[in-house]
Amino acid sequence: MNRTTPAKRTTIYDLAELAGTSASAVSAVLNGNWKKRRISAKLAERITKLAEEQGYAVNMQASVLRRERSKIIGMIVPKYDNRYFGSIVEQFEVRARERGLFPIITCTMRDPELEVEAARTMLSYQVDCLIATGATDPDRIADLCAGAGVRTINLDLPGARAPSVISDNYGGALELTRRVLANCRREYGVKAPLFFVGGRGTDHNTMERVRGFRDAHAEAGIAVDEAMIQACGYAPEKAENAMRQLAARTSTLPRGLFVNSTISLEGVMRWIRYSGHYSDGMPHLGCFDWDPFVAMLGDHIEMARQDVPKMLEAVFGIIDSGAGDFSVVEVPPIIGGVD
Amino acid sequence: MNRTTPAKRTTIYDLAELAGTSASAVSAVLNGNWKKRRISAKLAERITKLAEEQGYAVNMQASVLRRERSKIIGMIVPKYDNRYFGSIVEQFEVRARERGLFPIITCTMRDPELEVEAARTMLSYQVDCLIATGATDPDRIADLCAGAGVRTINLDLPGARAPSVISDNYGGALELTRRVLANCRREYGVKAPLFFVGGRGTDHNTMERVRGFRDAHAEAGIAVDEAMIQACGYAPEKAENAMRQLAARTSTLPRGLFVNSTISLEGVMRWIRYSGHYSDGMPHLGCFDWDPFVAMLGDHIEMARQDVPKMLEAVFGIIDSGAGDFSVVEVPPIIGGVD
DNA sequence: TTGAAAGCGCTAACAG
DNA sequence: CTGTTAGCGCTTTCAA
Numbered sequence: 156m157n158r159t160t161p162a163k164r165t166t167i168y169d170l171a172e173l174a175g176t177s178a179s180a181v182s183a184v185l186n187g188n189w190k191k192r193r194i195s196a197k198l199a200e201r202i203t204k205l206a207e208e209q210g211y212a213v214n215m216q217a218s219v220l221r222r223e224r225s226k227i228i229g230m231i232v233p234k235y236d237n238r239y240f241g242s243i244v245e246q247f248e249v250r251a252r253e254r255g256l257f258p259i260i261t262c263t264m265r266d267p268e269l270e271v272e273a274a275r276t277m278l279s280y281q282v283d284c285l286i287a288t289g290a291t292d293p294d295r296i297a298d299l300c301a302g303a304g305v306r307t308i309n310l311d312l313p314g315a316r317a318p319s320v321i322s323d324n325y326g327g328a329l330e331l332t333r334r335v336l337a338n339c340r341r342e343y344g345v346k347a348p349l350f351f352v353g354g355r356g357t358d359h360n361t362m363e364r365v366r367g368f369r370d371a372h373a374e375a376g377i378a379v380d381e382a383m384i385q386a387c388g389y390a391p392e393k394a395e396n397a398m399r400q401l402a403a404r405t406s407t408l409p410r411g412l413f414v415n416s417t418i419s420l421e422g423v424m425r426w427i428r429y430s431g432h433y434s435d436g437m438p439h440l441g442c443f444d445w446d447p448f449v450a451m452l453g454d455h456i457e458m459a460r461q462d463v464p465k466m467l468e469a470v471f472g473i474i475d476s477g478a479g480d481f482s483v484v485e486v487p488p489i490i491g492g493v494d
Numbered sequence: 495m496n497r498t499t500p501a502k503r504t505t506i507y508d509l510a511e512l513a514g515t516s517a518s519a520v521s522a523v524l525n526g527n528w529k530k531r532r533i534s535a536k537l538a539e540r541i542t543k544l545a546e547e548q549g550y551a552v553n554m555q556a557s558v559l560r561r562e563r564s565k566i567i568g569m570i571v572p573k574y575d576n577r578y579f580g581s582i583v584e585q586f587e588v589r590a591r592e593r594g595l596f597p598i599i600t601c602t603m604r605d606p607e608l609e610v611e612a613a614r615t616m617l618s619y620q621v622d623c624l625i626a627t628g629a630t631d632p633d634r635i636a637d638l639c640a641g642a643g644v645r646t647i648n649l650d651l652p653g654a655r656a657p658s659v660i661s662d663n664y665g666g667a668l669e670l671t672r673r674v675l676a677n678c679r680r681e682y683g684v685k686a687p688l689f690f691v692g693g694r695g696t697d698h699n700t701m702e703r704v705r706g707f708r709d710a711h712a713e714a715g716i717a718v719d720e721a722m723i724q725a726c727g728y729a730p731e732k733a734e735n736a737m738r739q740l741a742a743r744t745s746t747l748p749r750g751l752f753v754n755s756t757i758s759l760e761g762v763m764r765w766i767r768y769s770g771h772y773s774d775g776m777p778h779l780g781c782f783d784w785d786p787f788v789a790m791l792g793d794h795i796e797m798a799r800q801d802v803p804k805m806l807e808a809v810f811g812i813i814d815s816g817a818g819d820f821s822v823v824e825v826p827p828i829i830g831g832v833d
Numbered sequence: 834t835t836g837a838a839a840g841c842g843c844t845a846a847c848a849g
Numbered sequence: 850c851t852g853t854t855a856g857c858g859c860t861t862t863c864a865a
Binding site: 221 | 857859860
């Protein structure tokens with residue numbers, strides 16, 4: 156409010172001059188270590204008041220440049236278009252701030268190039284630590300960070316060169332498949348394989364989910380044909396397409412579907428609505444991921460809700476403890492039906 | 495890969511030494527203005543190669559400290575838990591990067607305190623420009639920024655001290671209400687007011703939507719009682735509660751609802767499902783906001799999808815043009831039914 | 834109790 | 850074509 160020079164910002168030197176003291180005193184007062192410097196309470200008071208009046212704000216770039224640690228923590232994340240990543244990011248910010256860290260986030264749009272580009276940029280901004288969420292090549296990022304002496308933690312998708320926190324994809328998929336299989340048997344009396352759709356066949360999570368999917372079928376004594384597993388990618392159109400192709404090549408559609416994300420589910424549901432198939436009754440669905448509106452879509456959907464609070468607790472546990480081993484923490488998802 | 499000192503990072507001085515040249519030459523080469531310095535192609539080549547080998551990354555803190563403009567652009571956003579804000583953030587990042595700006599985002603969890611706190615922090619990080627999205631007190635933020643000589647733009651919710659880009663809330667609500675009213679008349683033959691639920695009665699958007707809601711009723715010759723408008727907040731529980739109270743005090747529930755966000759809709763839908771009311775037939779719904787799964791909830795829902803691409807185009811248009819007037823750009827939402 | 838001074842890594846004149 | 854130099858604003862010894 157009292158600013159006379161809107162162009163030039165107030166510095167600690169300006170404040171020092173106004174207070175009739177030195178820059179180092181101002182600096183000490185303003186970041187709380189005036190106790191160890193034993194600065195007089197009145198001087199501290201005066202400086203604080205002045206800073207307030209002048210609308211002073213530290214220049215973090217200068218501060219970070221000088222300090223040893225930046226207290227900036229970075230996260231890269233694939234997308235913001237679903238509840239899973241949305242809550243990861245929200246929780247990340249909250250917990251980072253709780254610890255006095257400044258969170259910076261970059262969304263990579265699932266683009267592997269952008270992923271490492273983003274990691275590099277974060278290193279340029281001197282992050283103390285980088286969380287690689289759902290990275291396609293986490294080890295590449297881990298190497299980059301190692302080179303700069305920066306800690307990395309993998310989230311959602313594991314890597315071999317940094318600690319990882321992921322969902323128990325196998326266990327979740329196993330249980331989810333069991334339930335959908337049971338639902339199919341109960342309602343339709345059928346004992347046939349489900350159709351697995353969505354995800355990237357090359358990523359660890361999808362592979363583990365397929366394994367759970369297979370084992371649940373094996374338990375039930377149901378054979379699963381290779382063609383019943385289509386890890387076609389995450390995009391809705393790809394899932395929709397996979398459904399279309401399935402319908403084209405088979406006479407009787409499966410009574411149950413395992414959908415590998417809410418994003419893929421968008422495409423599957425659209426196809427179900429508009430293709431005219433399944434007009435004789437909705438198939439039973441299992442979705443690996445949670446969304447409140449999906450929960451309201453009907454009583455034929457089971458979801459595996461990844462436990463984001465626990466996952467972030469684990470991530471920050473690793474950060475706080477400074478643990479150095481590259482182990483993988485697996486957090487069980489919460490499996491349930493409507494709501 | 496060739497790093498011998500993992501603790502200490504490579505600087506332009508190290509590079510200069512290795513290349514047998516000066517730091518300024520390295521600097522010039524590495525940020526592309528080696529044309530105006532007319533540095534020999536071979537030197538440039540050598541430096542670039544060396545930087546690569548050494549895994550060199552600029553120290554942005556030092557760079558920003560020295561430069562006039564930081565090329566950092568900040569955004570504050572209330573939540574990441576819905577498609578609207580999710581796509582705002584995604585688009586923001588994409589467009590910022592297109593322009594060579596580094597985007598930093600902070601989520602304020604709809605907390606007014608955190609809002610100004612976040613703005614302050616961004617100023618400390620020397621943002622060149624700050625986008626205040628859905629801010630409860632945008633003018634406070636605008637003042638803060640003005641004091642630091644930083645541009646602000648309001649998004650989603652308008653302010654008086656900076657340019658604003660918002661949806662055409664009045665027009666959208668008017669049309670949405672008209673449609674829901676028409677749907678009610680068509681299916682149930684009723685000509686009764688809808689129930690307006692969700693949002694903050696004090697914010698500009700909600701007030702404008704209420705105005706549109708009222709005018710659509712007036713057009714149709716339907717009187718709207720004060721009690722039919724409950725801007726109870728955004729949280730699902732609050733909307734659910736408003737529904738419960740409505741049911742408690744009225745004998746016949748309205749055949750149509752105007753819900754002021756997908757987040758509020760969560761609560762409304764939950765109540766509809768579990769309260770047992772409306773078992774004789776779903777009410778017609780209008781939702782001011784879009785979600786793909788809501789679109790699949792049935793044929794009795796109309797949505798106003800805010801035009802995020804256009805809104806961000808407008809925001810960056812203002813940034814690019816350097817426009818200084820505090821005008822409000824209103825972008826019409828896209829109104830439609832299922833899909 | 835406090836101030837002076839060095840320097841973090843980089844950019845941008847300016848001087849060759 | 851290239852190097853020297855002077856800071857950007859802050860933190861942190863070190864001296865007083």
